[in-house]
Amino acid sequence: MEENTILVKENLSDVVTKFVIYKPLVAKTAKAGQFVILRANETGERVPVTLVDWDAQKGTITVIIQAIGKSTVMFNSMAQGERFANVAGPLGTPVEIKNYGTVAVVGGGVGIAEVFPIARAFKQAGNRVVSVLGARTKSLLILEEEMRAVSDVTVCATDDGSHGQKGMVTDALQALADGGEKINAGFIIGPIPMMKFTSRLMERLGIEPHASLNPIMLDGTGMCGCCRVTVDGKVRFACVDGPMFPSKTIDFDELIRRTGEYKPQEKESLELYEKDHVCKCGLH
DSSP: OTTTTTEEEESSSSSEEEEEEHHHHHHHHHOOOOEEESSSSSTOOOOEOOOOOOTTTTTEEEEEOOOOSSSHHHHHHTTOOOOOSSSEEEEEEOOOOOOOSSSEEEEEEEEHHHHHHHHHHHHTTEEEEEEEESSSSSOOOOOHHHHHTSEEEEEEETTTSSEEEOOOHHHHHHHHHTOOOOSSSSESSHHHHHHHHHHHHHHHOOOOEEEEOGGGGOSSSSSSSTTEEETTEEEEHHHHSSEEEOTTTBOEEEEEEHHHHTTHHHHHHHHHHHHOOOOOOOOO
8 A cells, every 4th residue: 555545535515525545654643733734746735734533553544625725626636546745744733632621622614623633632631522513504514423422512503504503603602601511721723713703702701712723824844934923922833833822812813814915826826727627526
């Protein structure tokens, strides 16, 4: 078996795909909160992708990718049996796992996949785990059963009310607090505005909040500087100092501005790729 081979490909929705990849060295050392760098081919972009699961005995890692730009669309067009040019890792600082008492994990969209190993690790460490899962609609709410298996309480929320509660994850979290749920620490992964407002709510509720800044990562090693963030008034690099940070002092407004700087170039790159691309993924 060649390393980097796609052993399993599963389309979770029109834009979200699960891959099981053969990568024994990463599988042996991976920890919750870490990521790998993927490259589709020798001229492809380096893309950091959070590890969702791993099996040291089988030598496999699992990632879930949402097709947003050129590179992620390219990844999701790859077929079972094909190989990524590079799978490098594990990278990033693992989440510190300890017994807080009760931990809330909040996942938005594909961020649900990324909080799964964190929830599992906190459960194994003896915590009571409360999971709040959110998405725009039911088809985008992924890994619900897997999250229920590692959680004591699981609440789902969709913007359109197609599954679970209607509303945002902040509404669901507030309802849990109003119902008497006492939470000591929170870990949030999802779109940056969602992480900002969930973090602020946790502060008001007396919960120690943490947020993953993986949306801004690029190079994955700290060399490019694209993932610079301001935390507690100091410059940090999301890919080496994080991606998970205590979020009380994250400058989310700066982060939102910086993630939008290259949107015109990203849009142009995707349009040029789609113009010449022949789809092999079976979705189009």
